[in-house]
Amino acid sequence: MxxxxxxxxxxxxxxxxxxxxxxxxxxxxxLGVSILIFFFVQFELTFDDFHEESELIFRLERHEMGEDGIGSSFSTPVITAPTFKGEFAQVTHATQLIGASAQAYLDESITQNQEYLLVNTDFLEIFSFPLLKGDRSKVLEDKYSVVVTETVAKKYFGEADPLGKSIRLKMGENFEEYQVTGLLADIPANSSLKFEMLINNLNLDYSISKQSQNSWFNVYGDTYLKITDPQAKGTIEAGVEGMMKKALGTNYKEGEYYFTLQSLSDIHLSDASNSGMAETTRPSLLLILxxxxxxxxxxxxxxxxxxxxxxxxxxxxxxxxxxxxxxxxxxxxxxxxxxxxxxxxxxxxxxxxxxxxxxxxxxxxxxxxxxxxxxxxxxxxxxxxxxxxxxxxxxxxxxxxxxxxxxxxxxxxxxxRFGKQALRKGLVAFQFLISFLLIASTMIMVNQMNVIRNFDLGFDQEMVVLVDVPEYPSTSFIKSIEAGFAQAELYRQSLAGRSEVQSAGITISTYGDDAFWNAGFPTEEGKQFNFRVNFVGGDYVKTMGLEMVEGRDFNPQPGADSSAFIINETFANAMKWSDPLGEVMPNSRFTSHQIVGVVKDFHHNSLYNQIEPVLLAKSPKALFSGINELMINSATNPKVMVKGKGMNFEAFRAILEEEWKRVFPLEAFSFSFLDETVEAQYKADERLGKMVFIAASIAILIAAMGLFAMAALSIAGRTKEIGIRKVLGASSLSISWMFNKEFLLITLAGVLFGLPLSRFLMRDWIEQFATREWPSWVNFLLLTLLGIGFTLAIVTVQSLRATQMNPVKTLKDE
Incomplete structure (x- = not known):
């Protein structure tokens, strides 16, 4: 049967x-597109599921009172992990994760930059990353032991067994020898934490002073806890206030500094701009897809x-x-x-x-x-x-x-024809509604991304190359910055002598959300003033193409203008300075300093955000003397910014590398482009726009095939009527128009509902940008005309073909 x-x-x-x-x-x-999307969504929903007892793993989120209310971050003090483990019996394991990098010898003559995570011995007890070789509880016991992934092991040792072999890493001023004690399988693709190497956090002594390690107000990385049972989360959070009272003593103010626990399962799917060290995906992306x-x-x-x-x-x-x-x-x-x-x-x-x-x-x-x-x-x-x-x-x-x-x-x-015909028309109209909804959404996204792409950011990003200078680890943060700048200055000066180089500057931060560091100080009125800071050197203002509104640029010579600051217009307005030149910060804690210049506002952040007060300084000493808050969200090693004179890039790159080898003969050369850094901020929305465009294209293709079939069926069912009309003298165009009217009404219904709906649905997406612009009504009109033309073309071709048939044959049919 x-x-x-x-x-x-x-x-x-x-x-x-x-x-x-x-x-x-x-x-x-x-199905082809949907299978990819559904598998992708299912893949995103499985992030971190491979960890055993994942429901017991939590990340700490720090909350601190600022000028604009409570601010939150996943960066936490070094002291957090041991304190939580010692204070709460419900916390069985705790570790801090601090990302860092160091120069590593690939062989006896070549070094390269190697990234690693500083963790304690609890790390592999909390997380279930597959350990192929070594004892999970002992691999990180020694200060000079390292755990590497398979890919890193092959890079350093080829196919040989890596256990017991050594890797030389530059810690502070010297290279130290580390022994491989564990081999991890490559990190699973659905892990929110990605790393290549693990090192015991006893090595923090090379880069963070003991005072900073024991401070509750210096934050560095993420803290993860493993607790006895999920219900213990509430007990721990309830006890945080008592723990902070005990830790801060008289400095504690209720509700101004505390921690909460975030479940591991909630980390990957997040809309938060600050995601800590974890890789995140916006839940809205999965919903849209x-x-x-x-x-x-x-x-x-x-x-x-x-x-x-x-x-x-x-x-x-x-x-x-x-x-x-x-x-x-x-x-x-x-x-x-x-x-x-x-x-x-x-x-x-x-x-x-x-x-x-x-x-x-x-x-x-x-x-x-x-x-x-x-x-x-x-x-x-x-x-x-x-x-x-x-x-x-x-x-x-x-x-x-x-x-x-x-x-x-x-x-x-x-x-x-009655009822069921109406249903068919309604379904086809709904097809057009979906198609025009996707097309209009694509148009809105493309228009907005073009606005972003062509927006004047207030600086020149063309042909600016960023060259990473080796980091100089030191327990003194000021010494680390100054030593890094001294190294960068050697390279900058070697480039300044080349005729192919237009200008060269030095910077700590480049561009993007949270790239410039957050700083703050209490004013004389007792209010907290928060701003963004960047440490620069050489011809930074000239290389970036920043416009001086008042005053002068920094003296590019090393050591000059060490107590000088340059601010942007927003900073001056926030301080209510009508004449900022010569002004000083309204707090007596600052050592001698002076505002020497004001630059026109520029977008140091992406266009998702408004312009904030910005301060540029050559030396950290004068600034650090007065601030009471500093949050570092980006790398601390300086970069040399080089602007070429429009020559062939390969030739320009060869010059950069030639001078690099002269100044840093043992260090690996790496570079990036400033314009690529700018574009990277909008990659997520660029991807989404491309996906919606692909979907719209497929929707149009399927709808076109459906319209073609519907028109063919409609015409095939009325061939006798066409024959009679022709016998009675109707022209081919009038018969064609008879069919076109029917389908044009369907098209217009889809357009009239689809276009307004697209604007409504895209409202939340476009409002995430501080700089935004809707497409002109002309674009929507053209889209409507395009839809009408699309329908006319398909229906007219088929109806005109039907009118060419001999009416004698069609009328003889029955």
Whole structure:
């Protein structure tokens, strides 16, 4: 019996090749993209699930009162981990994670920059990263022991067993020898923590003074805890106030400094701008992508439904005969569902091939390492898609056609123009609504990203190269910065003598959200004044192309202007200085200093944020004397900014590397472009825009095929009417217009609902930008005209072809 259902279904599909092909292509495109999206969403939802007892792992979030209320961050003091472990019996393990880098010998003559995490011995007891070699509880016991991943081990030792071998790392002024005591498998792709090497945090002594390690107001990295049970979270948070009273004594003020616990499962999916050391994905991205997947599938299913209803008149006699021969309602339903199932199954097979082909493009677009692995969860997703599509696409046509009355069918009295015709038109209009919604959303996103791309940031980013200078670790933060700048100055001066170099400066921070450090001090009125700070040197202002509004630039010579500050206009306005030159900070704690210049406001942050008060300084001493708050969100090693004279980049790069080898013969040369740093801030939204564009393109293609099939069915069902009209003298254009009117109304309905809806749905997205601009109404008008032209072209071609048929043949048909 089942075999016969499939035989008949296959026969019907082969007989109607056009409709079968349109449905197959539409569902294949929809499934190919949707499979990628659903697997990606499922992959994102599994982040950090591989850790055993993951429900017991939490990250500390620090909350501190500032001028604008309570501010939150995942950067915590070094003392946090041991204090929480000592104060709360519910905390079984605790570790601080501090990211750092050092020069490492790859062989006896070449060094390279090596990133690592400073952790304590509890790290591998909290996290279940697969340890291939070594004892989990002992690999980090010694100060000079390191744990490396497989990739790092191969880089240093090839295929040899790395255990017991040594790696030389520059700590402070000297290279120290570290022994490999553990080998980790490469970090899983669905881990929110990524690292290459682990080192015992006893090595903090090389870069952080004991005083800073024991301070509650110097923050460096993230703190993770493992607790006895999930319910202990509330007990620990309730006890934080008592712990802080004990730790801060008379400096403690209730509600002004405290910690909360964030579950490991809540870390990866986050909208927070400051995500700490964890890799995060915005939950809204997953919702948008899931919505896109369902919309594309829905358009393909609508095609199936509308064509099935359109073919009801041709299948009606089949239904009438089968019912007359004794076929039951449920058998007919099953027959039509079998046809839908076969099309869906075929589309799934082709969709999987399409998904595999698109996977590299998808991974490149979202910078992920997604693999199409067909485990139990993935198989359930695929089976669920088959069932849902079979039901959505086939249920209504199956129920409608199976319910036809055989007497009416066999007498030729069947008409589906009333009611069912309205349903078909409504479904096609809904297709156009979805298509124009996606197209308009793409237009809004493209327009906004063009605004961002062409916006004047207040500085010159073209042909500016950033060269990383080796970090100089020191327990004295000021000494570390000054020594780093001294090294950078040697390289800057070697470049300044080259005719190919227009200018060169030195900077700690480059560009982007939280790139400039946060600083603050209490004013004489007792209010906290917060601002952004960057330490610079050489011809920084000139190289960046900043515009001086008042005063002068820094003297580029080393040691000059060590007590001078340059501020931006927003800083001067916030301080209410009408004449900022010569002004000093309103706090007596600051040592001798002076404002020597004011630069025109520039965007040091991305355009998601408003311009903030900014201070530039050459030396940290004068600034650090007066501030009571400093948050470092970016690297602390200086970078030399070099602006070329427009020559060929490869030749320019060769000059940079040549001078580098002269100044730093043993250090690895690395560089980046300032404009790429700027663009990187908007990558997430650029990716989303590309994904919506792809979805819109697919939606248009599927809708176009659906419109083509619908027009063909509509015209095929009215060939006799066309013949009569031609005999009575109607022109081809008037007949064509008769069909066009019908479909133009459908198109306009989709446009009139789709365009306003796109503006409503995109409102939250565009309002995340401090600098934003909606597309002109002309763009929406052009989009409407494009939709009308699109419909006219498809319907006109088919209707004109139908009018060329000889009316004698069409009228003789019956």
């Amino acid at each position: 089942l075999k016969n259902y499939f035989k008949i279904a296959l026969r019907n599909l082969i007989k109607n090749k056009l409709h079968f092909g349109i449905n197959l292509i539409g569902l294949t495109l929809g 899931t919505g896109i997947a369902f919309l594309i599938l829905l358009i393909a299913c609508i095609n199936f439904t509308t064509m099935a209803i359109g073919r009801a008149t041709t299948r009606a006699k089949e239904v009438g005969v089968r019912k007359t021969m004794g076929a039951e309602f449920i058998q007919l339903v099953f027959q039509f569902l079998t046809e839908a199932f076969l099309i869906t199954l075929s589309a799934l097979a082709l969709g999987l091939l399409l998904a595999e082909a698109l996977l590299p493009i998808f991974n490149d677009l979202f910078e992920k390492q997604l693999q199409l692995v067909y485990g139990p969860i993935q198989i359930l997703i695929l089976l669920g898609l088959v069932c849902i599509i079979t039901f959505l696409a086939g249920a209504y046509p199956a129920l409608f056609m199976s319910g036809l009355r055989p007497i009416q069918v066999l007498k030729g009295n069947l008409s589906i």
